[in-house]
Amino acid sequence: MSVHEEGARNQGSGPDPGRASWARDLAMGIRFAVGGGREGWIRTALTAVGVGLGVVLLLGAASIPHILESRQARGDARVAVDGDRPVKRSSATLLYADAGTSFHGDPVRGALLRPDGPDAPAPPGVRALPHHGEMVVSPALKELLASPEGTLLRERLRFKAVGTIGEPGLAGPGELAYYAVSDRLTEEDGSSRIAGFGSRIPPRELPPTLLVLIIVACVVLLMPVALFIATAVRFGGERRDRRLAALRLIGADRRTVRRTAAGEALFGAVCGLLLGTVLFLAVRQGIGSVTVWDVNAFPGDVTPSPALAALVAVAVPLCAVGVTLVAMRGVVIEPLGVVRSGSGRRRRVWWRLPLPVAGIALLLANGQVGTGGGTVDPYLIAGGAVLVLLGAVTLLPWAVEAVVGRFRGGPVPWQLATRRLQLSSGPAARAVSGITVAVAGAIALQLFFSAIQGDFMKVTGQDPHRAQQDVMLPSHDVATIREMVARFRTTKGVRGVIATIESTASRPGPVRRGEDFPPSTQVTVGDCASLGELAHTGPCKDGDVFVVKDSTGMVDTGYLFKTARPGARVLLDQGIRTGKPDGAPRTWTVPRTARIVDSRKDPSGQTAFGIFATPGALDTAALADPQARAMVRTDPAVTDAAEYVRNTAARIDPLMAVRTLQNLERDKQFGSVRTGLLVASTATLALIAAGMLVTTLEQLRERRRLLSVLVAFGTRRATLGWSVLWQTAVPVALGLALALAAGAGLGLALLRTAGKDTFDWSVIWPMAGGGAGLVAVVTLLSLPPLWRLMRPDGLRTE
Template sequence: MNLGQWAKDLAMGVRFAFAGGREGWVRALLTAVGVGLGVALLLLTTAIPNALAVRHDREAARTDITYGDTTLKKGDDTLVVADAGTSFRDQDVRGRALEPEGPRAPLPPGVRELPAVGEMVVSPALKRLLESDDGKLLRERLPDRIVGTIGEEGLIGSTELAFYRGGEGLAPKVDDGPVTRIDRFGDPNPTSSERMDPILLLLILVVFVVLLTPVAVFIAAAVRFGGERRDRRLAALRLVGSDGRMTRRVAAGEAMAGAALGLVFGTVFFLVGRQIAGSVEAFGYSVFPSYLNPSPLLALLVAVAVPAAAVLVTQFALRGVVIEPLGVVRTAKPSRRRLWWRLLMPLAGLAMLYTMVGQGRDGGEFNQYLVIGGVMLLLVGVTALLPWIVEAVVARLGSGGVAWQLAVRRLQLSSGTAARMVNGIAVAVAGAIALQMLFSGVAGDYTESTGQDVSRVQMQVHVPQGVPLDSVKEKLAGTKGVDRVFGYSEGYVGDRAHEADHFTQVTVGDCASLREVASLPSCREGDAFVATGGEYDEDGAQLAKPGRTVYFDPSSEYEKTTPVAWTVPQNLKEAPSVKDPTGFKRGGLLLTPSALSERAAQAVAGEVYLRLDESVPDVREYVRNTAARIDPFADPMVWTSTERSDQFTAIRTGLFIGATCVLVLIGASLLVSQLEQLRERKKLLSSLVAFGTRRSTLSLSVLWQTAIPIGLGLLLASVGGMALGAVLLRMTDTPVQVDWASVLSMTGVGAAVVLAVTLLSLPPLLRLMRPDGLRTE
């Protein structure tokens, strides 16, 4: 066979797809929509690495406060930067106060002109928030006049809240906390990326495989839309003289045409979705449309792989079909599906993963090829097993109502079609269950207890240097929603003014505050105590001796400070230490304010702790506003009982975003597939209605036709997902424990998606169940 004949046959298939009348282009359109949805998600996936790289580069380009040692002196090209960030309703607001020291002071990325005192430049999202009623409380904290917006190159996301405000009097505070002097923006000491934790890398690999495998399954199912009508057209070709090989090449051309149109649709869907992504925030993350540029090489791979896969799937689908001049031999009883080769894929996947069982993070990085191959084979094994299970079960289903019998008979005749419809949802649920088990199993390794007792304290405010502690407590106590306030001034003393060998903690507060950290026998102003039983306080008893001279802020060879001498009071009492709200038993000296000299009082720093009335809406915002009036750079700390690794949280967030996209794809693809199935059966439904079958019976039969394979698919997905999850946990050297809540929730989500698709398909079904559907031309 020469290439010219091949080209003619393929071209004929393309003409059948687009010039075969209404049936031809409807099938091509359905195929293109199904393939297009998958292609759009594949293009989105190929754009993720670029989006992450751009976010990282823009974050690095605006780096200013590095908390590193600096010897930069004031000049006409220097800028003093202070951290003025805050939080608003669990959202971070990145803020900087800028004080130029010369006409050539650097500009932050995305800012055309430095704001003056009383002015600020804000991100578009922050501007919208401040101008809305929802941002009223934040506006009280940021009263400066808005004189401009930050450009895209200065932000890491379209919904990021950020601002630059004019500052003054910042120079004396340089290198004191979050205030620094710079002559350019950007990380002055870029370092190479750290080696990622092997288990986190494993999570990333599994997430990508689990999210992309359902996409591939849906694309494979989409190119088989309208298979029965296509085969009848091919039979007509045989009748006019074509041979079997020619008909298969024509089918390949038709599949390629649908896939090519799907690439066009997918590109359009991707471009539309990319624009929508610029105005959406998911789990705290947002991007600009320009971030989502697929890698040219990966986009080319998608453009080549999708049509190639369409041809391969089509040829595979025709392997069991005998296309003869007088019809398609597929209506006879098909041969039973074989089980042995369907078990080979999941078993091979298990074997690949088993080689890494028990490795954990101490065994080095997991072999990424074995991980990807093993997980993919296990998930694809679900798609191979499901048709056999559906066929075996429906063959044994017996009598029932009319709707049940119609559904069961239809499934017995075309169990493969029913299985293809639910393959994608089964793979997605199986992967989600496995991932949830893995995340739940290793979460404890990336979650630490802070020790903070959130039942006693919900927020903490730092007292600025030179501001009286009592003044801060009084203002915070008068804040709406604050139930109780207590606080301390804290510091350390040493046995010598220079190069001290022994240290102990000093806690200064009123009697009510001191009772939060120790069991006081009695207390009045002027008393002094030594805490007993404190943790990590080996030198407290030695230094806390009446009449002994100790030194606040003793200097060291690395840091020259001005030590303050202070004499331990004579009337020192003992007080057993108790756990403070941070979960720590503190030792050292406990003093009431008048027990400390005025000079020594300047050597301690204050912290105020708040108990809130959580029933008051936005109570934390009221506290932040009060703190901002005390110190414009204050950012009160919200207490939490646990804290989780940022990398682990980012991966889990990525999973939720990806899973959301896949669920949308699942729903859309299932709906397209359901509509295609109904279109195929239009005349049959019309015939049944014409003979008096009630529409409610037909509707219920369609529901049963969906429910039976879905139920079997979800059951198989649960088993497969738990098996994969157990293997992944064993690979990370984590005890295997089934997270039944995750299993049930993921199964329920899958069932809910199918139920929603079924309900959406009812209106078209009712329109198809009309006697005039028997008309033909």
């Protein structure tokens, strides 16, 4: 059937054409998109690319639940199960000890195993347990150990790698992990006997403020995607309208024309949906080799939820049809190719302003929440955020039209740019709507982040300026302890060691009336320099003894003096496990010359008290179950000083714990949410940049003939280049101004919801600067195509 015949049929379809007419008109639009020649295919391709980029991100967002579930399931499967009761030794049990470490700031998850028999269970991802002195490693750790960067780590993990850990035993392909077998493992060194792996760890309930943050972040990250898809389906709108004018010329009514336009958009959206699916599958195959903000995943993890994938598959085509029909309501397409705005009226602001006001009202209607409790209504929070950001988007076209309508005069490039914006400001506003929403949302999130992060940061009381690493030595042998301390002091990059040997002392004799057990206190032996870091000892020499009072007031001085006082006899060998002397009682008399001093917080933030003695005053061989501790000061000029310390600790004992001292500690849930937002925001910004580039190229292609005409009449290319730059800069400046206002308003409403009244305005400007920088990069990338479009052959037509 010819176009004329089909148009004639549609003429008599009446006011309600029915489903058959809808299907016929949509099919005609699809045929226009397929058989519209080179121009039609270019428009379809641009729409497909734009929609496809959005679909990739939407499918990625739809995969997040499966990614989290998969990581949680694998993490639960490798938890060592020791149970509430001790596990009896059998051929199906093994000893398990955590031996994790850190390398250049990256965690290395590790464990030492000792099977009790041939039926001992293997961890997930491990086919069979290796032999003594061997280990199985993750693929990422194997690659690191084989590289020059892993030299120091090879010195620490002195086991022979004989296999790799499979996917079931790893959180992600980039995780550094190992399992090693050692016959030296015993229950006395803190190991646990287990009968298997796998335990469900119930997730912690999210604090209300974090829940609010996640909800708003989802809105902020997905709204630019939806806006970009809505913009992409309108690519080539002017050329499409001129083609549709031919239908009006042969008698088609306005409804037929609109449905035909919807069919064109539907075909482009479906092509974009297919292209996005193909791109998503291609990206998913290589996702394991990509790490963003220390996060990566297996390709199988990146699987969209079926319900969400179905929603994307339905929503994208419907969005294309809906946006096209709404856009066509503001356009009149008449015969003879006349295309003009429907009524020439200026955009109204009265219906746009209530949107952000209603959004803020919804946010405030939720009430205050805090880390301690509160009710979070996700619909109120999400709806409020959507309305605020949608208000910024709807205000942008009005603001561009209102501002550029007042421009008069100026240089030629400025006049060309402003006149173009005055004639058609809609495409320019749509092009920057995504960056407006992204910047507004980023400002709101940063304001919220900066206000609530204090609730998830704990002051540890540690002083990393006095010492950088804290080492616990799991040995009770005094000779071994002294050797350990000597090794640390000779380690490369170590400037000093605060080393002490700790035990307990109790009052000799039977329990007295009113006492449940004899009073006891701590005994600390170390050199003068080390003791001076733990107490205000003042002048000190080897042979001195101090009675240290607890300066925090938590331990009563009177109780302390029941055991620790000058001239008192104390019992040194009261066993920690038995509560009785190990053999003949070993007593020691505190010298009458012992000075009473106040305690001092050590670099780890702890406070010690009791009897402090130098090695010349007390023989550490007399102590019962001594524990050694070392706090290490490293030289900042030595790059890998911390790694040298960990290597020394591993040579002494693989189970030695090395802890980095830091004055602030971030909550793990907060850190996970923050990392997830950084990953998602990076992907969103990449989409916005790609989308803006495609939009800019499409607009330049629409104006190709106009640019060629101006060049043919002698207009300098530099003049046209500056005019294109101003056409982008003006909407961007207005968009960023609206983003600042909307982001600040949304951020303040969120702060009110969280019960915060202080905010940091300094976080606003980097977001605005980042948005402007992104636009500048996209503009620079569009200049080469602009020069090519200014050639005289752009005047050719068919």
